[in-house]
Amino acid sequence: MQKIIRQIADELKVGEAQVKAAVELLDGGSTVPFIARYRKEVTGGLDDAQLRELEVRLSYLRELEDRRVAVLKSIDEQGKLTDALRAAIAAAPTKQELEDIYLPFKQKRRTKGQIAREAGIEPLADRLLADPTLDPAKEAQAYLSPPQTLDDGKPGPDFSTVPAVLDGVRDILSERWAEDAALVQSLREWLWAEGLLKSSLASGKDENNPDVAKFRDYFDYDEPINRVPSHRALAVFRGRALEILDARLALPVEPEPGKPSLAEGKIALHLGWSHAGRPADDLLRKCVAWTWRVKLSLSSERDLFSRLREDAEKVAIKVFADNLRDLLLAAPAGPRVVMGLDPGIRTGVKVAVVDATGKLVDTSTVYPHEPRKDWEGSLHTLGKLCAKHGVNLIAIGNGTASRETDKLAADLIKLLAKMAAQAGAPAPAVEKVVVSEAGASVYSASEFASLEMPDVDVSLRGAASIARRLQDPLAELVKIDPKSIGVGQYQHDVNQSELARTLSAVVEDCVNAVGVDLNTASVPLLSRVSGLSPSVAKAVVRWRESNGAFGSRQQLLEVSGFGAKTFEQSAGFLRVRGGTNPLDVTGVHPETYPVVEQIMAKTGKAVADLMGRADMLKTLRPELFANEKFGVITVKDILGELEKPGRDPRPDFKVARFNDGVEDIVDLKEGMVLEGTVSNVAQFGAFVDLGVHQDGLVHVSQLSNKFVNDAREVVKTGDIVKVKVLEVDVPRKRISLTMKLDAAPARRDGPRDNRFESAGRGDQRRMRDSNAPQAGSQMASAFAKLQGLRK
Incomplete structure (x- = not known):
């Protein structure tokens, strides 16, 4: 374990003590958000990004160690484990390099090389390689053997001729060289540095076919494989999977017909052999060529394509994760009455009005577009809804007929202003915003949506979701599988389990960075809070429905299944507004409330009088309130929370203004x-x-x-x-x-x-x-x- 800690510390460029502390906390059931926020003292201030990377590497290196033990055991049971081999296995830094070493010892189906060795031809192969001055044909005479017949009567191995024996030599040597870990790794790295990814239109494909034409940029494409960007690599791999493109790994210089390739030269150089016109040199050159063309070219291509895909997927997943983070942490409009418009043409525009708390209060469907073209009737209906509920924000989905519906909303705002003027009242401050509706249909048909709005048509639930996305994007979007939110590139082509794990971590980090209102949060939102499982989140909501609003964080311990560990991990991220303890609305963890009491004693002020008093709090020296459990870093965080209690890290809400007359x-x-x-x-x-x-x-x-x-x-x-x-x-x-x-x-x-x-x-x-x-x-x-x- 110390070896793993040392390696992670080197990779992250942090101290071993920091890594060890983080590993102990993770193994003890602590979450990344909790460690990053409330255990800075213990980890020396590792942030959530470092901790996420540490978590991933820890899992990988532990799997590597487990595999290392299995490989050692397998080779030892074969009686082939040497000190040198043990050292090489111990030093293998990656799973692939470990498998390279294990390859010669891996149990596999009977190969031509094994059959030749069983026929006793291996000594001949060794002699010809050691002394190329020997004549292969003459030497092979001593190794001829009559054809064999298998137990089932079928013909078996036949080494009764010189060519057959020399083919056996070729199979033995090429198999041996193809399993040389050092050779395989050096070839692989050379090809990664010098090789080209090439693609072309597959034979028989019509380039004018729309499905084929999508990949036109790759009909005659090549690029150094180690410099291929993520999106291009994934495009080529998709084209190949659809059998539209042929893709291959090409050498930096293609060999002339009948001439050895650069790869064959690399193999010969590794073996320390060169063609000098000796009797066995032609055979050995044939063995080298066979090693590359039959044994290593395809496996090297497969390995490097896997590496390229893996690297491309990492970039694609990171792009998705970064975009998802930005979307989740987008500016909330806050507690405003919002009308959501889910655009449609023949099926009409679905309308949902939600109040300042996000509760659905009214729905309707209007038909301003084809075929009814009831523009005036639609304005009348929408105007009545706005007046009835005091709508001050209109959210418009960005799907089909979005721009036309945006114009409808613009006319509605003008109508409302006109109505106000006629009544001698000031024009209402109503704004319109086009929002992404990605995933709204997924939410509408979900089990949670049916529980949340049981008597509402599926199509109208989508309009309600669109409205709520403006009020609080984070609270609404956590109800949807992150993969359905739609901010990724080639998301269906990447490793789905890794994508899900990464996106889940992003959602968890975003939710805990903002904090959650304990008395209004939905089950999906609560289940993303540090330490809360979906079942505990449901228990919290059930308690709230039975007993009313939580008055303090401490009441969480009355919830069934909410133990001390769960409380420790989650309490700091849950907010109780208007509760008995003003600190419950802040990010100050209950475990540090005694520190706040010391600050109160020092200043002679109550908690409520301290909160928001930056002028007073900045004069306090954190060292005065630090102790063995909570050091200066923690005290600084507490003072920061008291300066801006319950602050939202998200930006202020702004609206883009589209140009009039620009609709298409x-x-x-x-x-x-x-x-x-x-x-x-x-x-x-x-x-x-x-x-x-x-x-x-x-x-x-x-x-x-x-x-x-x-x-x-x-x-x-x-x-x-x-x-x-x-x-x-x-x-x-x-x-x-x-x-x-x-x-x-x-x-x-x-x-x-x-x-x-x-x-x-x-x-x-x-x-x-x-x-x-x-x-x-x-x-x-x-x-x-x-x-x-x-x-």
Whole structure:
């Protein structure tokens, strides 16, 4: 275990004592949010990102150690374990390198090399390799044996001829070399550094077929494998899985016909052999060629494709996780009465009004669009609902007919202002916002939605969800499987268990960073709180329904199944507003309330008088209140909480203003400056919702006047940005945008995108492919539209 702790400490560049403390806490059942927030003293201030990485590496290294023990046991049972082998196994840093060492000892089906060894040909192979001056044909005469017949009467191994014996030599040597761990690893690293990922259109595929044309950028594609970006790697792998593309690992220089390849030269160099015209050299060259072409080329390609996919999936999962985090931590509109509009054409626009607490108070369906075109009747219905419930915010889903429904909302706001003027009252402050409806249908049909709104039609539940997303995005979106929220790239092509684990961790971190109101939180929200399982979350809600609102955190211990450990892990993240103890609304953990009592004694002030008094609290020295259990770091956190009790780390709520008259992609003109909302971010750029049914792309090179490597350095999902239209390609549904508002429009007399002029080959590919097809969800939809792709 100490070896694992030392390795993790080196990787994270932190102290071994910090890692050891964190491991002990994790093994003791503590959660990452709890450790990051309330055990800074113990871990030396490890943050949640470091702890998440530590948790992942700890699991991997423990699995590696378990596998190491199993490998040692297996080889020992075969009687082949040597001190050198034991040392090599102990030093293997990864699972793959451990398996490379174990390969020669792994139980496998009978190979041609084994059959040749059983026929006694191995000494000949060893002699010819050791002394190439020997004549293979002459030496093979001594190893001829009559054909064998198997027990079932079928013909068995036949080494009755010289060619058959020499083939046996080839099989023995090529198998031995292909299981040489040092050779395999050196070849693999050389190919990773020098090899190319190549793809081409599969034979017999019609490139004009719409499904095939999605992958047009990869019909004649090659790129150094170690520099292939995530989205391009996943695009190639998907094309190959659909049998549209042929993909292969190519050598940096293809060999001339009949000439040895660079890979064969690498193998010969490793063996210390070279062709010198000796009698056995032709046979040995054949063995080397066989080793590469038959044994190692395909396995090396498989290993490196796995490595490329794994790296690409890590990036794709990180993109999804980062975008999800931004979406969950988006600015909440707060306790406002919201009308949710779920756009539709023939089925009508579904309407739901929720009060300031998120409770559904009214529903309706209006038909302003085809085929009824009841615009005035729809305005009348919506106006009555607004007046009845005091609506001051309208949330519009971004699906089909979103822009037309947005215009309906604009006319509604004008109508409300007109009605107020006629009544001699000030115009109501009503705002409209287009929000992502990704996952709303999943929520609507979920078991929780049916429990939450049992007598409400499924379609109307979606409108209620859209409304609540404005009030508190985090509280509403936790009700939906994160994979259904739709902010990933190629999300269906990546490791689903790893994606689920990562996204679950993001949701957990976001929920605990914000804190949860104990008396209003839903079961899905409570179940994301540190230490609370779904069953305990349900028990908390049942207690609340039976006994009324919680008056203090301490009452949690009255909930069935809520023990001391659960209380320790969760209490600091649960808020009780208007309770008996003012500290219960803060992030101060109940275990540190005695520290606050010391502060009260020192200042002579009650808790309520201390809260919010930054001027007074900043004069206090944390050292005065630290003790053996809670040190200076913890006391500083307590004082920070008292300065801003119950503060919300999320930004203030703002609304993007779409331009009037710009409702469709055909309304866009080059040079237009528009305001929009960042709907998704990838390394190569950001997608911006302009309210025209089609997200535009700001390539990474157009985000800033300075060099940007990753788009997230500049923008994040949910940001409201100003952009200029660089180019509009209506047939292909592509919108090129720039955030460099002084940028010139695209040239018409030269390359379609003038960024290509100064780009190198790799950068050209990156730019060319920045609109590459992506899978699943809203981001996938944006990519799909940009490529003329449809799911």
